[in-house]
Amino acid sequence: MIKKIAVLTTGGDAPGMNAAIRSVVRYAVNQKLEVMGVFRGWWGLINEELKDFNHRSVSNIVNLGGTILKTGRCPEFQAEEGRARAYETIKKYAIDALVVIGGNGSFTAAHKFGREYNIPCIGIPASIDNDVNGIDYTIGSDTAINTALSAIDNIRDTSTSMERIFVVEVMGRDCGYIALSVALAGGCEDVIIPERKFDLEATCHDIVNGNLRGKVSWIIVVAEGAGSAPEIAKKITEMTGLETRQIVLGHIQRGGRPTAVSRDLALHLGKAAVDCLLAGEKDKAVGFTCGKIMTVDFETAIRRKEFNVDKWYSLIKALT
Numbered sequence: 001m002i003k004k005i006a007v008l009t010t011g012g013d014a015p016g017m018n019a020a021i022r023s024v025v026r027y028a029v030n031q032k033l034e035v036m037g038v039f040r041g042w043w044g045l046i047n048e049e050l051k052d053f054n055h056r057s058v059s060n061i062v063n064l065g066g067t068i069l070k071t072g073r074c075p076e077f078q079a080e081e082g083r084a085r086a087y088e089t090i091k092k093y094a095i096d097a098l099v100v101i102g103g104n105g106s107f108t109a110a111h112k113f114g115r116e117y118n119i120p121c122i123g124i125p126a127s128i129d130n131d132v133n134g135i136d137y138t139i140g141s142d143t144a145i146n147t148a149l150s151a152i153d154n155i156r157d158t159s160t161s162m163e164r165i166f167v168v169e170v171m172g173r174d175c176g177y178i179a180l181s182v183a184l185a186g187g188c189e190d191v192i193i194p195e196r197k198f199d200l201e202a203t204c205h206d207i208v209n210g211n212l213r214g215k216v217s218w219i220i221v222v223a224e225g226a227g228s229a230p231e232i233a234k235k236i237t238e239m240t241g242l243e244t245r246q247i248v249l250g251h252i253q254r255g256g257r258p259t260a261v262s263r264d265l266a267l268h269l270g271k272a273a274v275d276c277l278l279a280g281e282k283d284k285a286v287g288f289t290c291g292k293i294m295t296v297d298f299e300t301a302i303r304r305k306e307f308n309v310d311k312w313y314s315l316i317k318a319l320t
Contacts, residue, residue: 002120002277004034006050006090007099009067010041010074010106013254014126014140016262017067020101022058023270024124029055031274036093040070041102042077042109045086050093062263065143065255071102077109087117096120097277099270103127103138104302107285111298120282122273123298126266128253131175133305134296135287139269142261144171144253145181151249152186155219163216165207165244167233171253172223175305178253179223180312189320192222192232195309200232204239211242268293 007024009017021037028035037053038044061068076082089095097120100110107123114121125132128144148170159166168188172178176193183191189206192198207218220236222229233246258266265288272286272293284295 002033002096004036004093004095005097005099005274005277006036006038006045006093006095007053007069007101008038008041008044009069009071009126010100010102010109011071012103012127013066013071014128014138015065015143015254015256015258016139016266017071017101017126018061018064019258019263019266020124020126020139020270021067021069022062023267024099024274025053025058026055027271028274031278033274036095037069040072042074042082042086043072045089046074046076046082048089048092050089062267063257065257067101077113083113083116086113087119090117090119097122097282099124099273099277101126103129103132107132107298108302111283111302114283120277122276122281123285123301124266124269124273125285125287125301128178129172129175130177131305132285132287132301133303134300135285135289135294137265137288139266140258140262141177143256143259145178145185146259147253147256148178148182148249149185151247151252152182152188152219152221155247156186156217159217159219165218165220165233165236165240165242167220167222167229167236167244167246169222169224169229169246169248171249173225176223176226176309177307179221179226180307180309180316183221184312184316186219186221187319188219188221188316190220191313191316192220192226193309194223194225195307196313198226200235201239204236207236207240207242211240
C-alpha cells in the first residue's frame with residue numbers, strides 16, 4: 001500500500017517541471033499521501049538531501065521555469081554502490097514509491113533502480129527535445145520551440161535588412177525535433193539535424209543561385225548534435241563568398257516561463273502519475289498520446305524516438 005511518495009527531477013531541466021512538481025505534491029496530499037521532495041535528482045537520494053513537502057511547499061511555482069528541486073547528472077547513481085545508498089535512503093525515510101520527472105536518461109535509471117530494488121517508479125516525461133518514445137509531447141518542448149522561434153523571428157528582421165546569411169544553432173544533441181520545428185515555423189531556408197545527412201555543397205549552390213535571382217537573405221538552422229554554427233558559417237562564406245553570421249542560442253531555450261501547453265501538460269501528467277501509483281502500477285511513464293493520457297512501459301519509452309524527418313524536410317524545402 002502506498003502511503004508516502006518522493007518526487008525528483010533529473011537530467012536537463014525543462015520549462016514546466018515546476019508545474020509537474022506542484023501537481024504531484026498537491027494531488028498526492030489531497031489523496032492523503034505523504035510527499036517528500038528530493039533535491040538534485042539521484043544525487044539527493046544518495047546523499048539524503050530531501051524534505052517533507054506539503055500544499056504550501058509548491059505555492060507560486062506553476063509559472064516558473066527550471067525546477068525548485070534542482071537537477072543534474074549523477075554518475076554515482078550508475079554504480080551499484082550509489083544505487084544501494086539511494087535505496088538505504090528510501091528505507092530510512094519509509095518511502096514507498098518514486099515519481100521521476102525527466103527524459104530518457106532519467107527513465108533508464110528509474111527502470112534499472114525500480115527493478116533492482118522493487119521500488120515502484122512512475123516517470124513524467126520532461127524534455128525540451130521531445131525525444132521520449134511512445135508519447136506525442138514532452139513537458140517543456142513547446143516552450144523551448146517557442147523560445148527559439150522568437151529568436152528566429154528577430155534574426156529574420158536583421159537578416160533581411162542587412163542582406164546576410166545566418167546560421168542559427170539550437171539545442172538537440174541526438175534529436176533534431178527543435179531544429180525541424182523552428183525551421184518550418186520560422187520560414188527558414190534549410191535545417192541540419194543529426195537524423196539526416198546534410199549536403200553543404202548543395203546548400204551553397206542554392207544560396208549562390210538564389211543570390212543571383214535577387215534573394216538577399218538566408219537562415220539555416222542547425223541542431224547542436226549535427227554541427228557547429230561557427231564552423232558551418234565559415235565554410236559557407238568560403239564556398240559562396242557571401243557574408244555569413246552565426247548565432248548559438250544555447251541554454252536560453254531551457255529557461256523562461258513555460259507556455260500554457262507545457263503547464264497544462266505538466267499538471268495533467270502529475271495527477272496521472274499519482275493515480276498510477278495508487279492503482280499499483282510501476283515501471284512506466286505517463287504521457288499524452290493521440291488525445292489521451294496513457295502509460296508507456298519504461299522499456300518502450302527509452303527507445304530511440306523516430307520522426308518522419310524526410311517529410312518535415314521536404315516541406316521546409318518546398319516552402320523556401
